[in-house]
Amino acid sequence: MTRFFFLFVSGLAAAGSLLAQDTTRADEGVRVGVDYRPGVRPGLVVLPGAGMDSARAIVRRDLDYSNRFEMIVVADGGTEEGGPVNYELYKGLGAEFAVELSQAAGGVTARLHDVSAGRLRNQQTVPLPAGPDSRLEVHRLADEITRWASGTAGAAASRMLFVSGGRVYRADSDGHDLTPLTPGGQTALSPAWSPDGQRIGFTQLGEGRGGIAVQTLSGGAAFLAPGSQTALNITPAFSPDGRTLAFAHSDERGTDIYTANVTERCCAQRLTVGRYADNLSPTFSPDGRRIAFISTRAGPPQLYVMAADGTDQELLAPFDYGATGSSNAPEWSPDGASVVFHREVSGSPQIFLVDVSGRRVRQLTSSGRNEDPTWAPDSRHVAFVSDRSGRRQIWIVDIDTGRVRQLATPGAARLPSWSRRLGRATLVPNP
Numbered sequence: 001m002t003r004f005f006f007l008f009v010s011g012l013a014a015a016g017s018l019l020a021q022d023t024t025r026a027d028e029g030v031r032v033g034v035d036y037r038p039g040v041r042p043g044l045v046v047l048p049g050a051g052m053d054s055a056r057a058i059v060r061r062d063l064d065y066s067n068r069f070e071m072i073v074v075a076d077g078g079t080e081e082g083g084p085v086n087y088e089l090y091k092g093l094g095a096e097f098a099v100e101l102s103q104a105a106g107g108v109t110a111r112l113h114d115v116s117a118g119r120l121r122n123q124q125t126v127p128l129p130a131g132p133d134s135r136l137e138v139h140r141l142a143d144e145i146t147r148w149a150s151g152t153a154g155a156a157a158s159r160m161l162f163v164s165g166g167r168v169y170r171a172d173s174d175g176h177d178l179t180p181l182t183p184g185g186q187t188a189l190s191p192a193w194s195p196d197g198q199r200i201g202f203t204q205l206g207e208g209r210g211g212i213a214v215q216t217l218s219g220g221a222a223f224l225a226p227g228s229q230t231a232l233n234i235t236p237a238f239s240p241d242g243r244t245l246a247f248a249h250s251d252e253r254g255t256d257i258y259t260a261n262v263t264e265r266c267c268a269q270r271l272t273v274g275r276y277a278d279n280l281s282p283t284f285s286p287d288g289r290r291i292a293f294i295s296t297r298a299g300p301p302q303l304y305v306m307a308a309d310g311t312d313q314e315l316l317a318p319f320d321y322g323a324t325g326s327s328n329a330p331e332w333s334p335d336g337a338s339v340v341f342h343r344e345v346s347g348s349p350q351i352f353l354v355d356v357s358g359r360r361v362r363q364l365t366s367s368g369r370n371e372d373p374t375w376a377p378d379s380r381h382v383a384f385v386s387d388r389s390g391r392r393q394i395w396i397v398d399i400d401t402g403r404v405r406q407l408a409t410p411g412a413a414r415l416p417s418w419s420r421r422l423g424r425a426t427l428v429p430n431p
Contacts, residue, residue, distance in 0.1 A: 042096040044069035044149065045115075047085065052101045055108055055128075055138050059101060061174055062142035062156035065405070067380070067398040069149070070094070087118040097121075097149045110141055112148045122148040135177060136422065143421070153421070155378040161191040161200060161417040162394060164409060168202055173376075173418075175407045181215070188213075193419040194238045201225070201236035201245055201262075212236045212247050214262050226260040227268025235281045238262075239308075240288045246271075248280030257282050257293055257310075271310030281329055284308070285356075286336045292316055293330070300326040303341055303354065317341070317354040317361055327352075329372050334420065335379040340364075342371040342384070351384050353399065364397055365404075374418045383407065383416045 046060040064071045072095050090098050098113040107127040114121040126141055128134050139156035146154035158173045166187040171178045181200065182188045189203040189210070197217075204213040204222070212228040225236070231251035238245055243263040248255055254274020261267040272279040277297040284291055292305045303317040316339065317327060325344030332339050337356060342349040349371040351364040368388030375382060376396075386395045394407040394416050 041068060041070045042149065043072050043094040044097045044099065045072040045074055045090050045093065045095040046099045046101070047090075048074060049101060051103050052108060055141075056101050058135065058138045058174070059099065059110075059142045059145065062139060062154060063099070063146060065156065065174065065396075066142075066146050066150075066154040066378075067401050067403055068146060068152075068154075069097070085113050087113070087115050091115050099145055108138070108141065110145055112145055132177060135172060139173065152378065155376040155381060155421070157421050158377050158419045159193075159197070159422065160383065160394070160407065160419070161193060162409070162413045163188060163191060163415045164411045164413050168200065169409075171407070171409075175409070178409070181217070190234045190236060190415055191417050192236045192238060193417055194242045195240055195420055196242060197419045197422040199238075199242070201238065201247075203232075203234045203236070210234065212245065214245065223265065225262055225268075226266055227258045228260070237282050237284060239284050240286055244288075246282035246284065246291060248278075248282070250278075250280075254278070255280055257291070259308075269310075271306070272313070283330050283332045283339070285332050286334055290332075292332055292339050294328055301328055303327045303330055303339065316356070316359070317343075317352070318359060320361070331374050333375050333379045334377055337379065340373040340375060340382050342373060351382065351397070364399060370395075372415050374416050376418050377421045383418055385414055385416065 044063060046056060063069055072093050085098060095115045098115050100111040100113065102109050104125045107125055109123065109125040111120055112122040124144065126137060128137055136157060142156045143154035156173050160171050160173060162169055167180050167184060168182045168188045168191045169178055170181050187205040189205065191200055191202040193200060199214055199216050201212055201214050203210045209230060210232045211224040212233045213222040214225055215222040225245050225247065227249060228247060231249060233247050233249050236245050236247040243261055244259050245262045246257060246259045249258045255278040256270055256272045256274050257279050259269050259271060277295055279293060279295045281294040282291045289308055290305055291308055292303060294301045295304045302315065302319065304313055305316040306313040327341050327343040330339050330341040338353045339356060340351065340353050343352050348369045350366060351370045351373050353362045353364060368386045370384050370386045373382050373384040380400055381396055381398055383394055383396045385392050389406065392412045392414060393409060394413050395404055396407055397404045
């Protein structure tokens with residue numbers, strides 16, 4: 001077993017109990033490598049109204065967290081649903097768009113008003129199912145409103161995995177509906193989402209070894225990915241079609257990247273040859289043709305890329321001798337343009353991006369220790385773990401504006417994984 005893996009496992013922090021709560025932390029930290037120009041985003045106001053308070057609060061928060069609008073806050077209540085919108089009033093407050101929510105039979109109607117033009121721009125009614133999927137449906141509505149107003153859908157209808165106290169937890173993108181997915185008394189690492197959001201993969205530690213478990217969230221027992229039943233296996237990543245799982249396998253021969261067909265539960269294949277070097281943390285490109293990964297073949301861990309069959313291996317992020325150190329934890333952006341990772345700067349990990357086409361590297365964080373980044377489905381927001389608040393918590397940075405906010409969890413959190421946008425299939429954790 002390599003020292004690198006011992007350091008990875010021993011780095012997990014213990015955590016207390018977890019409770020879902022609002023996360024409304026303001027901008028914080030130094031903006032590094034981003035161009036932020038206040039005032040260029042269109043002003044948007046969520047109109048007050050009777051009822052729908054919970055949905056209105058979720059939509060308002062989601063639109064704010066999209067970082068595509070300058071949110072204009074007005075007090076809730078005091079207006080009557082269905083009445084005319086006072087365009088001149090909201091235009092005077094700086095709004096270009098106004099969002100109106102009203103009750104509909106079994107659901108909610110959303111209207112987007114073009115304040116500048118003084119007219120209704122879009123309208124849609126969606127059902128709100130009973131149970132846990134109700135919040136997710138409101139998130140989907142907020143993403144659609146974001147698309148109406150900006151041309152690009154939001155990322156609210158997604159969920160986050162992370163590890164706390166050795167268990168994998170799931171939370172909505174706004175930090176609510178916190179749910180444990182693995183039982184207490186076991187130790188789990190490296191959670192990863194399947195592309196459809198219906199399965200997760202993670203390392204299941206026990207008896208000095210760790211297999212890669214694949215668990216369906218709609219129920220059923222987890223199974224170990226082929227090739228991962230022995231020694232220590234970590235950092236799983238699904239291929240874009242969900243059929244293949246890549247992971248790092250460590251035994252007496254070294255640490256190397258393997259793939260396995262988790263649909264047919266067969267066909268483990270070794271992609272790298274360690275030869276006194278560690279190869280780990282694979283991440284697929286969105287088209288499934290390339291895999292970025294970490295290797296120590298040239299000394300400290302650095303970011304490489306190869307074809308999905310293991311050929312054509314080359315350095316992806318250029319070395320920066322004397323200025324930065326080891327690189328770790330890469331993840332390919334959903335749009336394929338960038339790979340995010342963390343790299344040591346003066347002894348502390350910081351979040352970096354590398355542009356895949358031009359190989360240009362850009363630093364995103366500088367306050368505290370920041371590590372384990374993961375992409376939102378909009379390829380604009382990155383979640384990561386930071387100790388800037390005094391303990392390891394999940395933070396989110398908008399790479400366009402540099403705005404940083406906290407996704408609070410009462411206990412320490414590690415190893416986040418952000419899902420793609422989720423479809424309407426019900427997600428139910430195993431008992």
